[in-house]
Amino acid sequence: MLDGEAVLETRNVSLSFGGLKAVDDVSLRVDRSKIFGLIGPNGSGKTSLFNLITGVYRPASGRIIFEGRDITGLQPHQIYRLGIVRSFQFPRVFFRMTLLDNLIFAARGQLGDNPLIAVFMRWRFQRQERQLIDRALEILEKLGLAGYAERYPSELSGGQLKLLELGRALMAEPKLLLLDEPAAGVSPILVSKIFETISFFRDVTGLTVFVIEHRLNVVEEFTDWIYVMHRGHLYLSGTPSQVLADKRLMSIYVAEERVVDET
Amino acid sequence: MTNIDLFILDGLITAGYFAILALSLNIEYGYSGLIDFGKAAFFALGAYTSAILTTNGFPAPLAVLMAMAVAGLGGLAISIPAIRVRSDYLAIITLVFAETIRVILKNESWLAGGVLGIRGIPPMIDLRSISYDTHLIGQAVFVLILFTIFATAGWLLTNSPFGRILRAIREDELASSVYGKNNTAAKAVVFGVASAMAGAAGSFYSQYVGFVSPDLLILAITLQIWIMSILGGPATILGGLAGALLVTSISRGTRILKDFLNLPLDANNLMFILTGALLVLVVTFKPTGILKEGRVRSVRR
Amino acid sequence: MIELSILQTITNGLITGSIYFLAAVGLTLQYQLMKFPNLSHAEFFAIGAFLTYFFADVIRIGFWPGLALSMLLTGSLASGIYLAVFRTLMIRGASLLHLIIASAGLGVMLRYLMWEIAGRKSYFFTQPFTPFDVGPVRLTTLWLAMILAAVAAVTFMILFLNKTRLGKALRGLASNPVLARLSGIRSGIFILLVWMLAGMMAALGGTLRAADTRIIPELGVEVLIPMFAVSILGGIGSVSGAFTAAYILGLAESFGVVALSRLGLSTEYKALIAFAVLVATIIVLPTGLSSIISKERVRRD
Numbered sequence: 001m002l003d004g005e006a007v008l009e010t011r012n013v014s015l016s017f018g019g020l021k022a023v024d025d026v027s028l029r030v031d032r033s034k035i036f037g038l039i040g041p042n043g044s045g046k047t048s049l050f051n052l053i054t055g056v057y058r059p060a061s062g063r064i065i066f067e068g069r070d071i072t073g074l075q076p077h078q079i080y081r082l083g084i085v086r087s088f089q090f091p092r093v094f095f096r097m098t099l100l101d102n103l104i105f106a107a108r109g110q111l112g113d114n115p116l117i118a119v120f121m122r123w124r125f126q127r128q129e130r131q132l133i134d135r136a137l138e139i140l141e142k143l144g145l146a147g148y149a150e151r152y153p154s155e156l157s158g159g160q161l162k163l164l165e166l167g168r169a170l171m172a173e174p175k176l177l178l179l180d181e182p183a184a185g186v187s188p189i190l191v192s193k194i195f196e197t198i199s200f201f202r203d204v205t206g207l208t209v210f211v212i213e214h215r216l217n218v219v220e221e222f223t224d225w226i227y228v229m230h231r232g233h234l235y236l237s238g239t240p241s242q243v244l245a246d247k248r249l250m251s252i253y254v255a256e257e258r259v260v261d262e263t
Numbered sequence: 264m265t266n267i268d269l270f271i272l273d274g275l276i277t278a279g280y281f282a283i284l285a286l287s288l289n290i291e292y293g294y295s296g297l298i299d300f301g302k303a304a305f306f307a308l309g310a311y312t313s314a315i316l317t318t319n320g321f322p323a324p325l326a327v328l329m330a331m332a333v334a335g336l337g338g339l340a341i342s343i344p345a346i347r348v349r350s351d352y353l354a355i356i357t358l359v360f361a362e363t364i365r366v367i368l369k370n371e372s373w374l375a376g377g378v379l380g381i382r383g384i385p386p387m388i389d390l391r392s393i394s395y396d397t398h399l400i401g402q403a404v405f406v407l408i409l410f411t412i413f414a415t416a417g418w419l420l421t422n423s424p425f426g427r428i429l430r431a432i433r434e435d436e437l438a439s440s441v442y443g444k445n446n447t448a449a450k451a452v453v454f455g456v457a458s459a460m461a462g463a464a465g466s467f468y469s470q471y472v473g474f475v476s477p478d479l480l481i482l483a484i485t486l487q488i489w490i491m492s493i494l495g496g497p498a499t500i501l502g503g504l505a506g507a508l509l510v511t512s513i514s515r516g517t518r519i520l521k522d523f524l525n526l527p528l529d530a531n532n533l534m535f536i537l538t539g540a541l542l543v544l545v546v547t548f549k550p551t552g553i554l555k556e557g558r559v560r561s562v563r564r
Numbered sequence: 565m566i567e568l569s570i571l572q573t574i575t576n577g578l579i580t581g582s583i584y585f586l587a588a589v590g591l592t593l594q595y596q597l598m599k600f601p602n603l604s605h606a607e608f609f610a611i612g613a614f615l616t617y618f619f620a621d622v623i624r625i626g627f628w629p630g631l632a633l634s635m636l637l638t639g640s641l642a643s644g645i646y647l648a649v650f651r652t653l654m655i656r657g658a659s660l661l662h663l664i665i666a667s668a669g670l671g672v673m674l675r676y677l678m679w680e681i682a683g684r685k686s687y688f689f690t691q692p693f694t695p696f697d698v699g700p701v702r703l704t705t706l707w708l709a710m711i712l713a714a715v716a717a718v719t720f721m722i723l724f725l726n727k728t729r730l731g732k733a734l735r736g737l738a739s740n741p742v743l744a745r746l747s748g749i750r751s752g753i754f755i756l757l758v759w760m761l762a763g764m765m766a767a768l769g770g771t772l773r774a775a776d777t778r779i780i781p782e783l784g785v786e787v788l789i790p791m792f793a794v795s796i797l798g799g800i801g802s803v804s805g806a807f808t809a810a811y812i813l814g815l816a817e818s819f820g821v822v823a824l825s826r827l828g829l830s831t832e833y834k835a836l837i838a839f840a841v842l843v844a845t846i847i848v849l850p851t852g853l854s855s856i857i858s859k860e861r862v863r864r865d
Contacts (some may be wrong), residue, residue, distance in 0.1 A: 267780055296661070298664060300668065344843050344846045348846055350661065352846055354603075355796070355842075356843065359792055359838075359842055360839070362785070362789055363639065363835050363836060366833075367832075370830040370832040370833065482668065483672050486668055486669055489665060501738075502817070528680060529679075529680060532676045532677075533680070535676040536676045536677055536680065537678065539673025540673050541669070542668070542669030543670055543673070546653070546662045546665050546666045546865040547649075547652065547666065
């Protein structure tokens, strides 16, 4: 059973699109400074759940609690300011900004976000900006992208874009980091690099991670607890060894395949 | 100076004011991705506010401030319904807003002079007592200074963390909000500032030409500003100036050419037909314009 | 002074609503299919009227044959413009913003071309329309024709979209282009068809409107605001929505005009009514009436 301190809790959250229940009465929790995994076949509602937590959608029912505070219905930028940061499965970086700007953009508490300061009191944000540049360069260094700092994301490969997406999320100094398939479609070496970087940041900063991931071997090695979703509801939960040994796990993946064959 | 020199100088001065309008559109569209089809409406709101005040004895500086306030608040007001929704709705609302204002001004005789507008606006800086030439040169210098002030403000605004937010909004609003930026507030600021800028330009322009009329508000004028913005380079500060000079030359050039070649066409109609055609062509073949977008220069590196 | 006869006011509202429906139905279908508002749609209103005039009174084949011919020609022109301009832009990967901008430029171009060709005077159809009274209500054969045209158009549209294979395929294409294309629907023909229909409806509405007032190039501009208000209030892409919205607006304006003249204000201010409807819809019910009155699923944003 889970015995840590819950940083995030969803209580009976549901979300529908038209007649389809994307998320169906899901109640789960994520514990502080742990790495929790979320797995399940395509269309099982994992990304929709992330969208609910980050305020992109409002749940039809249920509540979402973060650090003891009800965040249901808050807007995405408000949820970010509370410390929840998420990355996207298909990187949503800004192609018309340099890598460095992409990272700095994600930093919190920027004085220069205020237009009055931007025009009339530049010295106030410029010192902060220089610090942010240093921190961004460090992260880029760690991800092997330092050479591209002043270049544009169009010059990056698919795997490097995933790294940038991750770097941006880390730059945001999250308390809770929601990663949507951070290593999908990436070479095996990079996969390890990505997850080692995540673990490193978790160890150093104590951040909590909730990660959607397909590869069961990765999940087994890097996570402390796993949730399994299937057709919108929470199907299984437990430690990696418990869940991965459970026969019901394979059945849902096979079931999905059979459905596809029949149509 | 010869008549041709005066003609050119007048063209440059007009281009200068339109450059300010194009700059304000660059901030809205080029940097933030907002489609504003009501640009001429805020120009006219500023011009009319200023005209009403100056022809009733109020001092010019006050008229300018009021013009900026009215235009800026108008921009904020109209943006509120639209910026939360979708970009195409913003285009429709601004278009319809401008047309509504035009209808009102055309029919409001008591305050706004109806179809004829308001005439006899005194110039802010009057050097005509020295000579007409000097007066025009003074006006040209004045608009240049004005543009420099607005361009500097625009540059500072867009080369800062706030400017980064604008570029983010332009490309991916969801990613922007997920990373903590209040998109709605930023868009409202942009609309208010850009509209106030247009209002200021309107105020000064009205004092240059000496009159205002509802014809300032026709869509064709807004579209001319759009061409200037897109052709010059929408996500730049100086692009508006480049575009304004180009488009003004073309429109004045066609007028001269038409007289020269004795074409049986109405010059006004011809200019606007070309305006429409040019806009379609620019959007099709050179949507990024002449000047290229630069990095966000928030600090010196 | 307009005498307050409620029945007459209602009738006037129905007449106005009919015209608004004809103006808006083409726009709303195009908007849903192409995903951008075609800002040049209003010009087909006037083009249709001028073409009818040309056939009816210059070549003298009569009003109704002239109207039929004009509808065909205007529809073809609309399809042609789609092919020449918008399809080219879309193939080149133009963004939504660029398409909207191009449509605005095109609209201006068309209107000033009309001004160049037709001049700034008003033209009139020679076809007489006899007035008659139904109880306390004054009607003319023209006004009756307007209402009948609108009813015929909406009936035709709804039957076409819901009962024919072609129509159902069209609806599928509009709501889910990817899926439609995957199931083998050849979208090119359908898009042409929608533009054709849009042009035809505009020509019909424009001709009838011009017969009621006069034929001028600004004919489309006069219904610009109501056109958009109706499309958005009705819900983009919904024929039944546009029909409902058109009459709501028509009646609102009709009563509004009575109120304005009672207050001694210019009836031109009725433009504010349409504008207010537009803004209110965007704030309160951006997906339009169709999302609540029918089971039609208007596209999610």
